[in-house]
Amino acid sequence: MYFLGEVMSEKNIQNLVDGLVLETVRSMHAYHVPDSSGMIKLDAMENPYQWSVELKEQWCQRMAAADINRYPDPEAKGVVSALRKVAGIKDEYDVLLGNGSDELIQLLLMAVAKPDRVVLAPEPSFVMYRVLADTVGMDYVGVPLQDDFQLDLDAMLVAINKHQPAVTFLAQPNNPTGNLFSESAVREIVQAANGVVVIDEAYTAFTDADFLSWLDTFDNVLIMRTLSKVGLAGLRLGFMIGRTEWLSELNKIRLPYNINVLTQVSAEFALENYDVLAKQAEQIKIDRSVLQVELDKLEAVQVYDSQANFLLLRVEQARSIFEEMKEKGVLIKCLDGAHPLLKDCLRVTVGTGEENQSLIAALKSVF
Numbered sequence: 001m002y003f004l005g006e007v008m009s010e011k012n013i014q015n016l017v018d019g020l021v022l023e024t025v026r027s028m029h030a031y032h033v034p035d036s037s038g039m040i041k042l043d044a045m046e047n048p049y050q051w052s053v054e055l056k057e058q059w060c061q062r063m064a065a066a067d068i069n070r071y072p073d074p075e076a077k078g079v080v081s082a083l084r085k086v087a088g089i090k091d092e093y094d095v096l097l098g099n100g101s102d103e104l105i106q107l108l109l110m111a112v113a114k115p116d117r118v119v120l121a122p123e124p125s126f127v128m129y130r131v132l133a134d135t136v137g138m139d140y141v142g143v144p145l146q147d148d149f150q151l152d153l154d155a156m157l158v159a160i161n162k163h164q165p166a167v168t169f170l171a172q173p174n175n176p177t178g179n180l181f182s183e184s185a186v187r188e189i190v191q192a193a194n195g196v197v198v199i200d201e202a203y204t205a206f207t208d209a210d211f212l213s214w215l216d217t218f219d220n221v222l223i224m225r226t227l228s229k230v231g232l233a234g235l236r237l238g239f240m241i242g243r244t245e246w247l248s249e250l251n252k253i254r255l256p257y258n259i260n261v262l263t264q265v266s267a268e269f270a271l272e273n274y275d276v277l278a279k280q281a282e283q284i285k286i287d288r289s290v291l292q293v294e295l296d297k298l299e300a301v302q303v304y305d306s307q308a309n310f311l312l313l314r315v316e317q318a319r320s321i322f323e324e325m326k327e328k329g330v331l332i333k334c335l336d337g338a339h340p341l342l343k344d345c346l347r348v349t350v351g352t353g354e355e356n357q358s359l360i361a362a363l364k365s366v367f
């Protein structure tokens with residue numbers, strides 16, 4: 001026992017920490033975000049566009065009227081009804097809000113976590129599925145995709161049968177590969193799973209695929225979306241759509257005020273003006289095709305088709321290309337080493353037309 005004023009040696013502190021903090025936690029690494037100041041930022045699937053001055057002024061007025069001395073509405077009813085309208089969510093389904101969809105993944109896993117229970121996802125996919133499974137002490141099983149980044153259905157079905165996963169995650173389209181999985185494979189997985197299957201539609205604004213109606217057919221499906229990729233990454237607002245039976249349980253372990261007052265006011269305002277964001281997403285889709293054509297012209301680059309706001313590339317020497325691009329002021333994501341299927345892969349977010357031109361120019365100069 002240590003007393004006030006007594007200095008605890010570093011060694012003793014480490015012993016205390018090691019004795020208390022779970023091994024599963026100690027073996028993890030903190031989420032690393034590279035410094036991007038002054039750079040063209042094409043690493044994190046953010047929408048590159050600003051709002052007009054008029055829109056910003058209206059937004060500031062709404063924020064100025066917010067009661068930040070009061071706790072927020074714990075159910076964020078205004079945001080939920082705006083989301084219902086924009087996303088076309090039927091009354092019979094519940095909507096649960098999270099501080100980013102990351103928090104919703106965490107809530108779901110916390111609700112089902114028991115030692116030996118499994119979280120399953122194809123790999124490579126969104127890294128937080130594994131990170132959060134580790135956090136809550138569940139086992140994580142990753143099933144490799146095929147070389148074309150489609151689901152290996154046989155392997156998925158074998159893994160589901162063997163591990164009986166409590167939760168399976170399928171990102172549609174997938175991050176970081178950008179493609180949609182075949183709908184029939186997704187259907188077979190949903191039908192084979194005894195646990196819940198989360199269809200993660202983080203990139204819904206950039207694809208025609210839409211699995212919302214599957215809630216009518218499958219009791220074990222939850223749909224997850226976010227406002228991050230459509231232009232509101234800074235707000236941190238994700239939402240899960242599903243049957244009351246599921247979401248009312250998750251709602252019990254949600255922290256009461258997880259969506260703060262300013263996020264609620266801003267999200268409501270942004271959703272009232274959703275046409276602005278939708279237009280930006282349409283522009284990003286057009287620019288995605290333009291960028292893909294331009295990248296395809298570079299002999300040293302292989303580009304994969306994408307239904308998201310980013311493109312996956314394969315080059316030679318991805319790591320040194322990444323570093324050279326960084327030196328030229330263009331920040332992209334290097335995926336080499338993240339998974340064997342991503343050897344020599346880079347991921348570039350679709351930026352503004354001008355940013356995309358800078359990306360191409362920088363790439364040309366490093367080859």
Ligand SMILES: *Cc1c(COP(=O)(O)O)cnc(C)c1O
Pocket residue numbers: 045099100101102103126171174175200202225226227228233236237238
């Ligand atoms: C970016 C991303 C998310 C996380 O979104 P937040 O709402 O910002 O937490 C979830 N799933 C996938 C597949 C993503 O790429």
